[in-house]
Amino acid sequence: MSKREVELNLDTLWTIFDDFKGSYMKNTPKKAKLIDSFCMFCLVLTGIQFLYVMIVGANMKNGLYAGLFTTFGSLILTSEFLFK
Numbered sequence: 001m002s003k004r005e006v007e008l009n010l011d012t013l014w015t016i017f018d019d020f021k022g023s024y025m026k027n028t029p030k031k032a033k034l035i036d037s038f039c040m041f042c043l044v045l046t047g048i049q050f051l052y053v054m055i056v057g058a059n060m061k062n063g064l065y066a067g068l069f070t071t072f073g074s075l076i077l078t079s080e081f082l083f084k
Helices: 003-027 031-054 061-082
Strands: none
Touching: 031 061
């Protein structure tokens, strides 16, 4: 791929992202945005805990796994509300 093709692909992706963001902000109800925000929070928290386990190591495996599965489980159960 040439540099020009990569720039065109990035511009296309950016345009798609902007269209999605504008449509999401305009058409999504506030309650759904609140649930989406909580889901993103759970996802970020799960990622932080996973990185911590990878960097520091799993000395206390039960506590770390409980934290990972709790936040990930909250994400899964909360996303169920979006589909109802």
